[in-house]
Amino acid sequence: MGGIGVSPCDLDREFAPQIAQLVATPPLQSAEEYYDELIWSKKLDGIRVSYSSKHGKGVCANRDFAEDDLVLKDQMLVGAQDSLNKIDCVVCSYCFRFIGSIEFQIGRRLYLQSLGGSVDGTTERHCHGSDAGSSTGCSGASSGNSNAVPQEVMMSLMDGNMSLPLTDQFCLPSVVACPGGCEGELYCSQSCADSDWDSYHSLLCAGSKTEPLRKSALQKFVGHANGTNDIFLVAAKAITFTLLRYRKLKRQHGSHESSSSLLMEAWKPLSMGFKKRWWECVALPEDVDSSEEELFRQQIRDLAFTSLQLLKDAIFDPECAPLFSLDIYGHIIGMFELNNLDLVVASPVEDYFIHIDDLPESEKEEAEKVTGPFLDALGEDYSVPCEGTAFFPLQSCMNHSCCPNAKAFKRDEDKDGHAVIIALRPISKDKEITISYIDEDLPYEERQAQLADYGFTCTCLKCQEERPV
Helix, strand or coil: CCCCCCCCCCCHHHHHHHHHHCCCCCCHHHHHHHHCCCCHHHHCEEEEEEEEECCCEEEECCECCCCEEEEEEEECCEEEEEEHHHCCECCCCCCCEEEECHHHHHHHHHHHHCCCCEEECCCCCCHHCCCCCCCCCCCCCCCCCHHCCCHHHHHHHCCCCCCCCCCCHHCCCCCCEEECCCCEEECCHHHHHHHHHHHHHHHHHCCCCCHHHHHHHHHHHHHHHHHHCCCHHHHHHHHHHHHHHHHHHHHHHCCCHHHHHHHHHHHHHCCCCCCCCCCHHCCCCCCCCCHHHHHHHHHHHHHHHHHHHHHHHCCCCCHHHHHHHHHHHHHHHHHHHCCCCCEEEEEHHHHHHHHHHHHHHHHHHHHHHHHHHCCCCCCCCCCCCEEEEEECCCCCHCEEEECCCEECCCCHHHCCCEEEEEECCCCCCCCCCEECCCCEEEEEEHHHHHHHHHCCCCCHHHHHHHHCC
8 A cells, every 4th residue: 555554455465466466457468358349349440459667558550540530439438428528517417418408407507506506405506626635626606696597487498388498499309307306417318217227327426315324325326426536426327337247257157156256347447447456546636745754645545435435335245245345346447537538518508508509590589588597697607618537548548649630529519438549640550549538738847757656667758859858
């Protein structure tokens, strides 16, 4: 555990060999097989994952790409919407498409703002940017004046009893409820609801169908995450994803396979991500003096341990006990810290108000008699997108360059939570596809300082040219 003392978690000691096996870098052949199968199953024949002694994994072009070509649409392995962002945006909890209607989006947001930003009974507007170890900004619109809209009007918007002009040009999928009866997760289709249930949510649902003791334990876990750092919610989804895969494999193989080998197989998708313990790799906040670094990192570890204990109270499975060790929990959170690509989906509410603004003057004036009060009530943050954190298996293999040939960029047609990678310039077949992990326009020293958090020194062509002699 470095310089911060012995782990407070008994499972770290009891299952040390299994934990070491889980966090070890997968053998090259195993990784090649995994990525080849993933690329084949997704029909992504334009790319391949390659390996080098210098950079480890990388992504190479299997064909020529022109500037602005789509290089990759990568479905997330695990992801979650930021807790505070749920005030502003109602999206499918599985694919992250906006759902309901423009009226439903506006009415619900104004209603929650009028209550002081309540989601799932949490009324405290907690800015995660001030929390130890959080890399999440403070989301949630607060610059509007929702009180200017009568509550009965908000309810009419949410209930579908009131229509706004021209919203029929911005149709959204209908809202599908959680099969377990919780109000916190909504979906764009029964297919997404079933997929989320099978992949993660059946163990994390605190709905009416959940046994009361487990429901109470889940609510405590979620409350702690919402009050400290919602990266714990993503980590919980990673654990439930593995746990449910383990149970499925066990049903398929019966008693022919050992629980240890089944757990390794269930963990395989997550084993591919580059990991360090969260409290060892999280960047030291600017307001923490270097002399207090050890104390800061111990506090981060203790925070994670508190979260883990609450999660164990809710979903612990003795057959998969190593998954509930602090070491594994720390490595999972560290994987998100080092590999995550922001989950962003543009808001159709923004598109709607832009459309109104672009109407011919006479039509615009007529429409704004109705829409104007709602835009004023939403305030300058009317265009907040869906935001969250996600791990994308193929995007996370892409290496950094300060002069990248590709970038993460959502086009108008990209309405869900997939990572979208676009070519910045022509990329020839067999060339490595690179993205920038940071703002590549920063000065050399600042770029290198930020990249040190990822554990490497950049030697791209730009850095070689700008490096002081």
